[in-house]
Amino acid sequence: MLEEYLHEIGYSDEQIQFLRNTYPLSSYSESTLLYNFRTLYRYFKNNNIDNSSFVYITITNPTILCESLENIKNMVRNFQTLGINKLDFFSILKQYPQILCLNFSRIKQLFNQFYRVGFSVENARLIVVQYPAILNSQYDDVNKAIQFFLNFGFSTLETISIFTTLPKLFQYTSFSFSNMINTIKKLGFSDYDIRKVVSLVPKILLYKFDDVLKSFRCLQEIGYKDTDIVFLIRNVPIILKENYLFLINKKIETLLSLGFLKQDIVLMTFNNPYIFLYSIDYLKDKFNSIQAFGYSTDNVIKMMRNCPFLFGYHIKNIEKKIAFYKDCHLDFLVINESKVFFYNLDFIKARYCFISNDKTITKENYSLLFLNDRDFYEKFSITREQLLEGNY
């Protein structure tokens, strides 16, 4: 009867044998075992634990079959007081069946330790849901991990964010963290750089040195100097995320196939490293969309080289700017002075309207549109705010 029932759930013969031989289950009668299995299975099934998870939980933690249902429900209720709802609890249980054997007072102590540092209830919940093994960590180890980051100069908020994003860092010791940081320092990063990069991409601490070095080599091969690479990574540390690294070479190939030279790519990506983060299709579509406005390949290359933000701007934003400069008979600026795309159209229109009240804007005096605020004020006695508010 018991074996038939367990086979239906999905236990193998070996698993059933294992459970039968495990103490104290081995001392239970067949009927008691069957009752316990049925009770637990029903309760877990009602909480979305499927058969394979049930098998995994009971094989990993057979003593759960000795617990009364009331005790298990109490444990669930206890965790709810810490902000871990039923859904989270059973999700954690699937990954970490040992949760039901843990001493709840120790878990409460761990959570209080988090709150003392400044972690919120939600931070603590996210940590446990992502990394349930923390529930069995030693108080001292958790404390040392947090203190290491605070002592290195990370702010409390940064430290909280790092551990909430990547709680498996708690499994490492201060010695490991030191090694990780020294590895990154070898590439030329200062402590300030490291704090910035790690707070944005905590995973970099887990990268193998060889992988980080690969990304460096990849960028060196493009034509960047080492100091440039540190500068780039410091400003856009997300570039070190694995999936971006893998695709960088493919994106460079894409840009080369569109007609850009390597030195163009270095220049453009230095002025806008986010180019590396757009998808290959997006880069191609953007290029083709600008070409569709009637520009030759060479002209589009020239425009994007001079204004790498064109890769990012919404195509309608670009279209409106092109239309404006054409209407003003300043369309030569679009190709020859593509930096005009940097300027917000409302702002340029406001300046254009203001200046046009007094003089016609031509090829000879168009630079008036692009003066900095001080020089514009000196010439026209109007501030940016007054101009934009139409207050003249």
Next chain:
Amino acid sequence: MDSLIRFGFTIEEIQIMMDSNEDISQVKSQEIDGLITILKNVGCSSEHIKNILLCNPFCLTNDLNCTKDLINTFFKLGFCALYVLFDSNPYLLNMNCLELEKLYSQKLEEGLEKEEIFDLIQYNTFFRGD
């Protein structure tokens, strides 16, 4: 994603943003709504917001409080018409307020005038600093 659709982004545009920043799928609707509200409060129109988010989908996963602090710092340093600034250079939204203050002070020490620093910040994303 509902927030982005409600705002008027197409599925293709949302896909483009997610291709660049896969973490967007983890962002709650109220955080996206919060960011849109912040941008509207500094004068951004729907067009500006679309441009900003498509160009810089990473600002969707920045901490909202950090974004608010950044905007307050821009005001403190004398920037105005932030919608012009962010529409021109959406990547500025990825800075944090301490970086901005540090950069500003550094450039002042180098002898740049306020207007020159404003131009530098508006039209350059990435600054050779320390």
